[in-house]
Amino acid sequence: MAESAATHPEGRLAEQARRERWLAGQLRIWRRKPVGLAAFFVVIVLVLLAIFSPALQTHDPVLNSLSSVLTAPSSEHWFGTDPNGRDVYSRVVAGARVSITIGFLAVIVGISAGLTIGMMSGYFGGGGDYAIQRVTDAIMSIPGLILLLAIVSVLEPNLYTIIFALCIFIMPTTIRVVRGEVLVSKEREYVHAARAMGAQPLRLMLRHILPNVMAPILILASVAVGQAILLEASLGFLGLGVPPPDPTWGNMLSGSNRRYMAEAPWIVAAPGLAITLTVLAFNMFGDALRDVLDPRLRGR
């Protein structure tokens, strides 16, 4: 049979068909996971909120206004105002940018670093592996919040130091997960075969082992973003987050707001709900990812 663009595996039409099949496959899987899909959309909304934050605010989040102190939610102030007369809705939207930025950056950097270290540690083994494992054990035995408090206090709290501290927190778990997967993958037959054919370690790691590692890493990433945002909010609550007047969800729940929270619950309800829904969304998405990817993880 003569080859045409539609049947030639490298043809443009075939490529298009391949993409459409993949898309259809994904839709089929995710249609059965409505919760995961909903969580994914919440995540998208949050990211958009973070990116377009300034445009979506109705008022200046840091401008004090003594004339409208502690007003209830209305058409002008959608979530009411706080003890300084600042619009709560705009502050929540501004805080979204902080939290999402910190969460994503911390996870991207932390997991990339953890992935690299974990792969090398697992693949090459030996004394270096032992040392790295003990160091990760050490970091993991310090409670997360205390680790963050210590690091952030040393380096003065700001966006970058918080991200750095969160990276230190995320790396050990990542290294463990990656190393576990590498140890398993290393013994697979196709890796042995590739090595017998003369493949170099780098090629083995990237081409054969890495794809197996991606699934657990993606699940870990989703959960880690939620954890990072939760910890960042805890830091903010304790007064060691991104410093005022920048609004963060954590510091909106602390300090002077607590004195008025009984008379004006919206000043704490809005940020509290924001944190909860955000972390919930990432956790639920991670769960759905695990359900989708896990059967494949088991090598069936």
Next chain:
Amino acid sequence: MWRYVVRRLVGAALVLWLVSVFVFVVIRALPGDAVLSALTEGGRGVAISQADLEEAREAMGLNEPIVVAYLKWAGGFLTGDLGTSLIDRDAQVSTRIVRALNPTIELALLAAMIGLPIALTLGIVSAVKQDTIFDYPLRVLAIVGISVPSFVLATALLTFTSITWGYAPQFGWVPLWEDPARNLGLLYMPALILAFNFSGTVTRMTRSAVLEVIREDYVRTAHSKGLSFAVVLRRHILRNALISVTTLVGLQLVFLLSGSLILEVIFALPGVGQMTFTAIQQRDYPQVMANTMFFATAVVVMNLVVDLGYAVLDPRVKYS
């Protein structure tokens, strides 16, 4: 088997040593120091001459090179002397920890006593009734449990009780044996909040452990032998699932100790978590070192217990 035990013990000691070095270096690098903090009571702009500052630093031993200082601390640690607090000059660091253990341990115990039975039951029910009308709400509840930060839940509860019933729980601390009623009245809310977070995690762990066991062939065999579900559950499913659950939960129990930090701050409980937070703020190096070593030791010991316990509980596991 014994070679494995020894290897693990050596590894554990190594880990603890690494923790001590890491925390020592980090804490020493803190800008500002205990002197400033102590003399100016939080740095509220009191004028002190440089000479006085230097003298105080010398007396507190803050001017030594870091390696020397670390070796001195390590020596003390190994002989049981953890030093005196830089802020609370009359108190031994270890004595302060022991005093602060009371609220922290009681809070952790209460949370565990409330949370564990509930979480285990819900986890088993959720797994056994997978994908039914019982499973979904339980899964949602569990995931909410791990997603709601403790301070958000605390704020929500405090606001809610205040608005609905005009009730504000008291803050503070009185030991259990002095006034049990008042003690429980002070602790019930933080314990419930801690238990909620704890249960979320444990329910999920239990659920996946039981699900894994349910799929096994021997369970199917037991069913097909005609055994009643209750018997299968007790004799096969739970016996095996609880092995991995016990090991996972063991570690979570230790995290209860440190997870109480924020709640101790909110509810004014003089526990170890709150002490650590204050000590970090005040640059009380010996106190921070001691507290962190306390938490780290608890985690490492629990890890060890859980690992070795697993070898004991699961007859399939053999360590060379």
